[in-house]
Amino acid sequence: MGRFSWVRFFAVLRKEFLHIRRDRASLIMAIAMPIGMLLLFGYAVNTDVDHLSTVVWDQSQTADSREFITSIRNTQYLDPDAYVQGYEQIEGSLDSGKARVAVIIPPNFGKELQKDNGQADVQILVDGSDPTIARAAMSAVQMLGLNKSLEIQGVRLAAKGATAGTNMPLNIETRVWYNPDMKSMVFNIPALIGLILQNVIAMLTSFSIVREKERGTMEQVVVTPIRSLELLLGKLLPFVFIGFVSLTLILATGIFWFGVMPAGSIPLLVLLSTIFLFTILAIGLLISSIARTQLQAMQMTFILILPSILLSGFIFPRETMPIFLKILGGLFPLTYFLEIVRGIFLKGVGMEYLWQDTLILCAFAIILVGIAAKKFKKNLD
Amino acid sequence: MNLAIDCQGLVKRFGTYTAVQGVSFQLPAGAIMGFVGPNGAGKTTLIRMLCGVLVPTEGRATVLGFDVLTQPEEIKQRIGYMSQKFSLYDDLTVRENLDFYAGVYSLHGKMAKEQKTRVIERIGLVERTSQLVSSLSGGWKQRVALACALLHSPQLLILDEPTAGVDPVSRRIFLDLIHQLAKEGITILVSTHYMDEAATCDYLGFVFYGHLIAFGSPDEMKEKEDKDNLDDLFIYYVENEASDDPRNLALKKGGRG
Structure with missing residues (x-):
């Protein structure tokens, strides 16, 4: 009594292996589950948000606005592939989910950038229904705006020296739609x-x-x-x-x-x-x-x-x-x-x-x- | 002669395995017939084909004048079936089970009420109707199952090992019920392992390895092979029909038969 019996232990051990071998479902689970879960989690659990579909309403149609759009694309976060005209179309693309972000460049964008102390406004509309995506998109455009501003300011300073104004050349205005509090x-x-x-x-x-x-x-x-x-x-x-x-x-x-x-x-x-x-x-x-x-x-x-x-x-x-x-x-x-x-x-x-x-x-x-x-x-x- | 079952060369194959091979017999209406045979002999497969649930691979059969291949629905409406495994709803009361089966057999209104009252009295379930089936003993459960199978006044009652795992007293009560039903004109087909049950049948069929190896009244069969009782007859058939069956070797070693 009380002694550990190797014979008894091995009897259980062997029986258990036989069960597993006979039970096809368990066997499949033991082999397929780890691989399946690894692939699933590895690829699907991806909180990096990039290449969001973006629509652009370029009312300026200047070299400056086109350059700005290119730099948006270069962030890799947004894909400004579709061009639209008017708020109605923008609303349509966001409503249908075809686009997550809309970039609106006003008609005076190029002129303002070229002015000595001009400030160009850019409006960015973000679909906030998925807060993760919305946050990523917003921080991406804010960073871009800041960088662009500094770059242009640098050029202005070099050209005009101290007479260049203190306005931020680029003013990025973001608005979140659908879920404004991003809850x-x-x-x-x-x-x-x-x-x-x-x-x-x-x-x-x-x-x-x-x-x-x-x-x-x-x-x-x-x-x-x-x-x-x-x-x-x-x-x-x-x-x-x-x-x-x-x-x-x-x-x-x-x-x-x-x-x-x-x-x-x-x-x-x-x-x-x-x-x-x-x-x-x-x-x-x-x-x-x-x-x-x-x-x-x-x-x-x-x-x-x-x-x-x-x-x-x-x-x-x-x-x-x-x-x-x-x-x-x-x-x-x-x-x-x-x-x-x-x-x-x-x-x-x-x-x-x-x-x-x-x-x-x-x-x-x-x-x-x-x-x-x-x-x-x-x-x- | 009015035939309840007419089987001609029934064969059922599952892939390469043949469960029933060429079974033919004719059962007159109003008789009790017993299927006897070892486990796995093909009794259940044969019964399921006669119920119109399994489609025969070959051969033909009519049950109550309807073809099992082309008219299974007509057969199902006219037969009562009870399986070896108790298969009513445990979590419903006796009455609720009866209500369900009455509906399934398209009984409704006054007709349903009358039929339910009839079987409840006939089987003696009056005091049990409000009890949950799970609280009943094995013998009672079988009687409830029988009651459900009788609701639609079937002309043929098919019982697949109805008394397996039931105590002897309940078994006797059940058997008496079956015989009374037969006297009332219902044809009965019952499969069993108990030879005392088999002995009371009008006709017996020995099923072995998918073959119906003998068919006739118990007395005829005993006389034909010159055996005193059905147990000996059964063992005699097993020895004769399958000399390579392992059960046979065990029998010989044991020195019986």
């Missing part, structure tokens, strides 16, 4: 609607079906005259209902507790959330068609959750991800839903800017529901 909460709370809905509903749906397989009740049901469509609809509808309850709960908590008011239409938000809900139900259904036990269903849901947090733009901006991860992120319906909720909550935009994301979400819903229903039917037969 992270305003950015995160709307996105949480999508994430929470995805996790809760996918798990509950898959559980409800896998439970019937696990307990053998499905075996009894298949010998009854019930059609797979009747069973499917009957099983899924309660979760649509639960989904709406969760949605209402999250929305109410977000608005009344955290004080994050949606700028756009709530009915539209609910309508588009419904489409998202269907894609999630289908994902839950797909999980249930593969998983044999509730534990497996749980593991699969977690495998879905982690990359969807990292790749959907929930935390890290998708713009800065390598193309491969961007494509990978595009495979999650959550990615498009986040665009939609943030668009409605922060920018207050409507279908005119959200129709693309909505269409993609609809396509996801139709394809996923189709595959899931087919697999479900096949599993029953």
Whole structure:
């Protein structure tokens, strides 16, 4: 009694290795998880913000303004690739998310720079919905403005000496749109609607079906005259209902507790959330068609959750991800839903800017529901 | 003769494995038939094909006059099925389970109420209706499952090892119920490991390695092979049909049979 037995110890040790070798899921997890997580975190967890899409309204059209635009490009932070005319177009590009930053160069820009003591104003509009991006963009343009000013001042001093004025040659005026206080909460709370809905509903749906397989009740049901469509609809509808309850709960908590008011239409938000809900139900259904036990269903849901947090733009901006991860992120319906909720909550935009994301979400819903229903039917037969 | 089941050369393959190979038999309506055979012999596969759940690879079969290939829905509406594993909802009460199955068999309104009252009284569940199924003992659970299978007044009752893992007293009560049901005109197909159960059947089928190796009434079969009881008959068949079965070697070493 009490003596450590090597025989007993080795018996357990050997048995455990045999378990791991037989259990394919654990084996895959042991090998694929470290590599997968390393790649995912290594590339996706990237808080360096650069090459933000930028629109320029150059009203000056002079050598000076063009030089200024070039130096903006040279910062690597902003990509001033698109030229627009007028505030309406600028609003359009920021609303639709095509551009994160807008640079407005007034007509007198060149003249002011050439004047002895002139001061040229440049207005920079920054999309503040993602505070990380907004801060990076703002500090980049402020630094640029300062450097440019010093450079021009230096030239003026060399030419005119002390008679050169004391005005800063370049005055950069930044304004943050959508989330002027750049609060992270305003950015995160709307996105949480999508994430929470995805996790809760996918798990509950898959559980409800896998439970019937696990307990053998499905075996009894298949010998009854019930059609797979009747069973499917009957099983899924309660979760649509639960989904709406969760949605209402999250929305109410977000608005009344955290004080994050949606700028756009709530009915539209609910309508588009419904489409998202269907894609999630289908994902839950797909999980249930593969998983044999509730534990497996749980593991699969977690495998879905982690990359969807990292790749959907929930935390890290998708713009800065390598193309491969961007494509990978595009495979999650959550990615498009986040665009939609943030668009409605922060920018207050409507279908005119959200129709693309909505269409993609609809396509996801139709394809996923189709595959899931087919697999479900096949599993029953 | 009115046939409840008419099987002609049923074959079921799963990939390269043949679970059922060429089973043919005819079961008259109103009879009790027992399937006997070792574990893994293909009894469950055969039963699932007759229920219209599994599609046969070859051969044809009609159940209550309906083809298992083309009319499985008609069959499902007319048969009652109970599996070896208790498969009702544990977290629902007896009545809630009955309500669910009544709905699944398209019973509603007055009809549903009447049928529920009928089976509850018939199976003796009156005092149990509000109990959670999980709180019932194994014998009672089986009776609830039987009640669910009888709700839609099936013409054929298919029971796949209904009494496996049930204590002898509950088993006897269950068996008596089955025989009463047969007297009321329901055809019954039951698979079992218990020879005393098998002995009370009108017809017996020995299933072995996917083959139906013998079919007939218990007395006929015993007479034909000159055996006193079904246990001996069973072992005799196993020895004859599969001399390479490892169970057979063990039998011979043990000096039995």
